[in-house]
Amino acid sequence: MEYFRIEGGHRLQGTIVPQGAKNEALQVLCACLLTAEEVEISNLPRIHDVLRLVEILAYLGVEMSWPTLHTVRLRASNIILERLGEPHFREQAGRLRGSIMLVGPLLARFGLGFVPRPGGDKIGRRRLDTHLQGLVALGGVLDYSDAEQGYWIRTKGLAGTYMLLDEASVTGTANIIMAAVLAKGYTEIFNAACEPYVQQLCRMLVQMGAKIDGIGSNLLRIEGVASLKGCSHRLLPDMIEVGSFIGMAAITGGEIRIKDVNFKDLGIIPLSFQRLGIRLQLEGDDLLVPAQDSYEIETFMDGSIMTIADAPWPGLTPDLLSVFLVVATQARGAVLIHQKMFESRLFFVDKLIDMGAQIILCDPHRATVIGHGHQFRLKAAQLTSPDIRAGVALLIAAMAADGVSRMLNIEQIDRGYEQIDIRLNQLGANIVRAVE
Structure with missing residues (x-):
């Protein structure tokens, strides 16, 4: 059985082309x-x-x-x-x-x-x-x-x-x-x-x-x-992969250029990341995620807690909520993640809590994330990928954690991401695919 050995703490740097959708x-x-x-x-x-x-x-x-x-x-x-x-x-x-x-x-x-x-x-x-x-x-x-x-x-x-x-x-x-x-x-x-x-x-x-x-x-x-x-x-470029790369760059403090993203078909994905305080620059049809040492979650105009929720297009795709949740753990501020469509997609947060994240699972559909910036770093852990999207979210968490994490059931990630370990290592990550 294959697994990932992930050494956290490496900043991503470079250019990547998203796969087809x-x-x-x-x-x-x-x-x-x-x-x-x-x-x-x-x-x-x-x-x-x-x-x-x-x-x-x-x-x-x-x-x-x-x-x-x-x-x-x-x-x-x-x-x-x-x-x-x-x-x-x-x-x-x-x-x-x-x-x-x-x-x-x-x-x-x-x-x-x-x-x-x-x-x-x-x-x-x-x-x-x-x-x-x-x-x-x-x-x-x-x-x-x-x-x-x-x-x-x-x-x-x-x-x-x-x-x-x-x-x-x-x-x-x-x-x-x-x-x-x-x-x-x-x-x-x-x-x-x-x-x-x-x-x-x-x-x-x-x-x-x-x-x-x-x-x-x-x-x-x-x-x-x-x-x-x-x-x-x-095929169009995969908007879920584009969003995953934005989250990876932000949480590791790296700077990456995502090539040919077909920006007009990303909908509100870029805006939703900006609400977490992540800066984005559109250059032609490339999306540049500049290096940031920290990012701060916005509040609504009346001062209430920011809510990020999925919705049918042109709303936010549910496939990215797991990524938003992980990225928010290393932001400053608080956000409510509301997964309306699927009642089991937030259960992976238990692993994030074990890694040191400040998360309150309100019910099967909602989780409140309290981000403390990098004041409290995530800790390495033994992880298992429950599905494609939660698997990538946990991979992102491991990339930002102190120490070496081990992730099992990576076939779930391979179902949706082509050679993700090789492509991220080219950006400076340290992910080893091994067999036990």
């Missing part, structure tokens, strides 16, 4: 099933979740080649539908929550899909109702198989309809969009997620011949077409 990658890879023609996807991160989905697509019969390390060409001209019912598919798809987005394209093009029991991060309730209700509204018929521990979904033909989503689910919206583009007639999706990655999926589908209006809003209008063609698509 993980969440976008999972969506657009599934979209290749909508056409028999070749689809090329570039800036694809070689991370565990992406490579696992690529393996699943290959198992279903998708032909692929890699002209470069981060570019893949896919052709779904000979899909083997019989493999949906095989144990290997159920096992592999069940280990990757993003595999749920295979269902919409398969149902739209072939009239058949299978939804296994989902895997992914254990961060609380993450129901699939939005996906399934949307596909049923378009004409899918569900049939639960107790023996196969999942849902078969079939149709003799999808038809456009109006739907109001019960929640603005990003993957749910993506799944329904991919089904609707080949459905007969018009589909209106209200309360649709409008994150940049959903916008990217829509733009890719338009390249392929889909007819989609309202891209970037929460009301999408889709006119179904008979078939789609191939295309070339480049």
